[in-house]
Amino acid sequence: xxxxxxxxxxxxxxxxxxxxxxxxxxxxxxxxxxxxxxxxxxxxxxxxxxxxxxxxxxxxxxxxxxxxxxxxxxxxxxxxxxxxxxxxxxxxxxxxxxxxxxxxxxxxxxxxxxxxxxxxxxxxxxxxxxxxxxxxxxxxxxxxxxxxxxxxxxxxxxxxxxxxxxxxxxxxxxxxxxxxxxxxxxxxxxxxxxxxxxxxxxxxxxxxxxxxxxxxxxxxxxxxxxxxxxxxxxxxxxxxxxxxxxxxxxxxxxxxxxxxxxxxxxxxxxxxxxxxxxxxxxxxxxxxxxxxxxxxxxxxxxxxxxxxxxxxxxxxxxxxxxxxxxxxxxxxxxxxxxxxxxxxxx
Amino acid sequence: xxxxxxxxxxxxxxxxxxxxxxxxxxxxxxxxxxxxxxxxxxxxxxxxxxxxxxxxxxxxxxxxxxxxxxxxxxxxxxxxxxxxxxxxxxxxxxxxxxxxxxxxxxxxxxxxxxxxxxxxxxxxxxxxxxxxxxxxxxxxxxxxxxxxxxxxxxxxxxxxxxxxxxxxxxxxxxxxxxxxxxxxxxxxxxxxxxxxxxxxxxxxxxxxxxxxxxxxxxxxxxxxxxxxxxxxxxxxxxxxxxxxxxxxxxxxxxxxxxxxxxxxxxxxxxxxxxxxxxxxxxxxxxxxx
Numbered sequence: 001x002x003x004x005x006x007x008x009x010x011x012x013x014x015x016x017x018x019x020x021x022x023x024x025x026x027x028x029x030x031x032x033x034x035x036x037x038x039x040x041x042x043x044x045x046x047x048x049x050x051x052x053x054x055x056x057x058x059x060x061x062x063x064x065x066x067x068x069x070x071x072x073x074x075x076x077x078x079x080x081x082x083x084x085x086x087x088x089x090x091x092x093x094x095x096x097x098x099x100x101x102x103x104x105x106x107x108x109x110x111x112x113x114x115x116x117x118x119x120x121x122x123x124x125x126x127x128x129x130x131x132x133x134x135x136x137x138x139x140x141x142x143x144x145x146x147x148x149x150x151x152x153x154x155x156x157x158x159x160x161x162x163x164x165x166x167x168x169x170x171x172x173x174x175x176x177x178x179x180x181x182x183x184x185x186x187x188x189x190x191x192x193x194x195x196x197x198x199x200x201x202x203x204x205x206x207x208x209x210x211x212x213x214x215x216x217x218x219x220x221x222x223x224x225x226x227x228x229x230x231x232x233x234x235x236x237x238x239x240x241x242x243x244x245x246x247x248x249x250x251x252x253x254x255x256x257x258x259x260x261x262x263x264x265x266x267x268x269x270x271x272x273x274x275x276x277x278x279x280x281x282x283x284x285x286x287x288x289x290x291x292x293x294x295x296x297x298x299x300x301x302x303x304x305x306x307x308x309x310x311x312x313x314x315x316x317x318x319x320x321x322x323x324x325x326x327x328x329x330x331x332x333x334x335x336x337x338x339x340x341x342x343x344x345x346x
Numbered sequence: 347x348x349x350x351x352x353x354x355x356x357x358x359x360x361x362x363x364x365x366x367x368x369x370x371x372x373x374x375x376x377x378x379x380x381x382x383x384x385x386x387x388x389x390x391x392x393x394x395x396x397x398x399x400x401x402x403x404x405x406x407x408x409x410x411x412x413x414x415x416x417x418x419x420x421x422x423x424x425x426x427x428x429x430x431x432x433x434x435x436x437x438x439x440x441x442x443x444x445x446x447x448x449x450x451x452x453x454x455x456x457x458x459x460x461x462x463x464x465x466x467x468x469x470x471x472x473x474x475x476x477x478x479x480x481x482x483x484x485x486x487x488x489x490x491x492x493x494x495x496x497x498x499x500x501x502x503x504x505x506x507x508x509x510x511x512x513x514x515x516x517x518x519x520x521x522x523x524x525x526x527x528x529x530x531x532x533x534x535x536x537x538x539x540x541x542x543x544x545x546x547x548x549x550x551x552x553x554x555x556x557x558x559x560x561x562x563x564x565x566x567x568x569x570x571x572x573x574x575x576x577x578x579x580x581x582x583x584x585x586x587x588x589x590x591x592x593x594x595x596x597x598x599x600x601x602x603x604x605x606x607x608x609x610x611x612x613x614x615x616x617x618x619x620x621x622x623x624x625x626x627x628x629x630x631x632x633x634x635x
Contacts, residue, residue: 092435094380094442139617146378149438150568151617153380157565158610165603267561271446278439307454314447321439322429 016342023337047336051289052196059188067188069300071256074191075249077292079273080280081198082245084288087277088206089238090218091141095152096273099243101159101265103129103250105169108260112175118255122248129247134240141235144221156265163262174261181255191252198245203285205241214238268310272296275313278320281327290329349477350594356483358590359490360549361570365582366493367541368567373577374510375531377427377437379419381445382542383564387452389415389543390555394462404465412543419539423532431531449560462555464547482551489548493541497579510534514577569609573616575623584624588612 025033025040035041059067079096086093106125110116116124140151164172181187205211216224217231217238224231254260272295273288280291295313302309320327368382379385389411396407422444430436468481501507512520513530521527542563550559566589574585592612593605616624 087435092438094438136614139614139621143617143621145434146372146438147572147621149380150378150572151613153442154565154568154572154613155610157561158606158613161606162610165606267446271443274439274442282435307450310450311447311454314443314450317443318426318440318447321436321443322426325430325433325436 015345017345018340019343020338020340023339048200051199051286055192055196056189059185059192064184067184069297071188071191073292073296074188074195075253076269076272076276076296077289078191078195078198078249079246079269080276080288080292081195081202081285082242082249083273084277084282084285085202085206085245086239086242087282088211088218089214089235089242090221091148091235091239093152094149094274095154095156095270096246097265097267097269098152098156098159099129099133099246100250100253100269101156102133103247104254104260104264105163105250106132106247107251107254108175108178109169111178111255112170118179118181122251122255125251126244126248129250130240130244133243133247134236137239138236141232141239153270156270160262160265170261172262174259174263176259176261178255178258178260180258187252187256194245194248194252199285199289206285271310271313271317272299275317277327278317279327281329284329284333286333287327287329290332291327294328348475350598352474352477352479354591354594356479356487356590357593358586359487361566361586361589362490362582363486363493363541363545363549364563365567365570365574365586366497366579367538367545368564369571369574369576369579369582370497370541371535371538372571374514374534375423377423377431377531377535378441379535379538380438380442380564381422381448382538382567383560383562384445384448385415385419385539385542386546386563387449387457387555387557387560388418389539389546390464390550390559391452391457391462392543393464393547394555397465404467408544408547411547412540415543416536416540420532420536422539423535427535428528428532431528445560445564449557452560453557457555457557460554463553464551464555466551467548486548489544493544494579494583501579506530506533569613572613572623575625578623578625581623581625 023040023043025035025044033040033044035044058070062070079100082099083093083096103125106129107118107121110121110124111118136155137148137151140148163169169175181190206215213224213229213234217234221231224234250264254264273292276291276295277288278291279295280289281287295316299309302312305312364386367385368379371377371379371382392411392414393404393407396402396410397404402410426440426444427437430440466480466482467485471478471480472484473479499507501511509520509525509530510533512523512525513527513534517527545563553559570582570585570589572585573588574583575581589609589612592608596602596605596608
């Protein structure tokens with residue numbers, strides 16, 4: 001029947017239409033499943049397992065150059081996860097580079113001035129960077145809407161100027177010759193491990209009651225307040241959790257390149273994660289991951305066109321947010337969860 | 347001392363010119379135009395092209411480029427922002443993406459170097475009470491004062507301006523009075539971009555057309571807006587006076603390098619004390635949750 005579909009439609013004798021059915025494992029919501037066989041369990045497990053196993057095996061298969069690309073992809077994906085998490089709590093950040101840069105400079109400073117080894121600097125600057133950024137942004141949390149975006153946009157640019165003008169933390173030259181990570185394998189598996197923990201951790205967190213409150217703050221903060229919940233506390237916690245991933249990325253990159261300087265606050269670290277999340281699909285973390293793993297290798301292939309890349313990203317970002325606000329991932333997810341078949345119309 | 351007062355005033359006028367377009371658009375349509383800096387550079391670049399490629403005179407180029415930039419802004423609203431109005435996330439990402447895209451586009455086609463500069467309106471300088479000020483800076487203060495007066499007159503004594511204020515105060519009620527909110531918002535966006543272009547042609551003769559100016563102007567507009575209050579013209583004036591004099595005072599008494607720290611500190615202090623800005627009364631209730 002399927003083979004003769006095209007012909008029939010041309011002749012107009014028998015009309016078919018596509019019927020889409022949800023697979024019978026969903027119970028009431030998108031996140032609760034009723035499974036009745038191993039086959040169905042496998043069906044649900046496959047995309048998750050494929051991500052984990054794929055990422056763990058990938059470094060073994062790739063040449064060294066592409067392993068480095070994989071590291072940067074994971075860094076951007078981590079920033080995208082962090083952006084997505086903060087956005088899910090209703091805070092739209094235009095300054096992922098703030099979290100990234102603070103983490104990077106903390107790690108660099110601790111390593112350069114205090115001579116701590118990366119084993120200590122990375123965790124310290126992850127936590128310290130997140131706390132520092134949260135305290136810096138704390139006053140804005142009382143305001144709704146656009147102010148968060150504005151302040152997170154302004155802060156990193158002012159911090160750049162302060163470092164540039166006063167020459168603290170290495171000034172324009174930055175801090176170089178920092179302690180490296182032992183070798184490329186440690187780097188790549190460290191970042192992959194942290195990325196996977198964040199991806200599945202954030203997804204899990206968002207499915208708990210705690211995540212429900214965060215989503216509630218985004219959708220209707222007054223309703224959440226009327227339940228007697230202190231939304232500022234929750235927003236601050238969400239910011240802390242979200243920014244720690246980005247601060248880790250910063251600290252990691254500092255030791256990966258053995259250098260920290262003004263590029264740590266570069267606009268790329270803001271625009272790339274947002275572009276990845278928007279193209280992949282905001283709100284699911286998996287979408288952000290998907291976007292990063294599509295766009296970043298593409299960036300590498302398009303290295304020749306230089307600054308046009310950013311023009312291209314911005315273009316993608318604007319087109320997707322207007323025409324496909326769900327992103328690619330939602331489409332793929334729907335395809336995966338539905339059975340399509342042709343039925344005869346009466 | 348007198349020089350400090352005078353140059354503080356000039357500085358404030360520059361800041362005010364940079365911030366007023368952004369504040370106008372945000373106050374009326376509620377759209378935070380993160381592409382504002384890009385429009386500033388566009389205004390200057392279009393003027394430069396008109397002068398150097400078409401050989402038009404400076405005055406005509408200014409008018410044409412203001413019109414082109416304004417139209418561009420209005421079209422941007424009509425064909426992009428119109429579809430996503432009210433979706434905060436989409437608005438932020440769309441304007442931010444367009445702004446970044448435009449600035450990087452200018453960088454890609456090679457907008458840098460000493461050849462990109464605009465002529466001054468008048469050469470020479472003026473002696474005011476023993477302080478020398480060049481005419482361009484006097485003109486900046488004049489233009490800023492004129493624009494403020496014009497905006498005040500426009501928003502209090504013309505039909506369009508009253509419609510603007512109506513939309514800013516309560517969109518639904520003004521809809522009931524037959525004010526078309528979408529059209530008004532489009533015009534406000536166009537006017538905001540037009541003001542950006544005017545600010546650019548007045549200020550840029552003091553330096554060069556640089557792509558980096560785009561983000562600098564945006565930061566300044568945001569900083570002034572956050573401190574003064576995003577949607578009120580009085581707030582913009584107060585914000586730019588604070589920054590203008592603070593910058594000069596710090597540069598005179600301490601070290602010019604510390605001006606950025608003053609800016610950062612001002613933003614943070616105002617956010618702690620009065621998050622909606624010193625004069626931001628309009629939307630205080632809405633924004634404060």
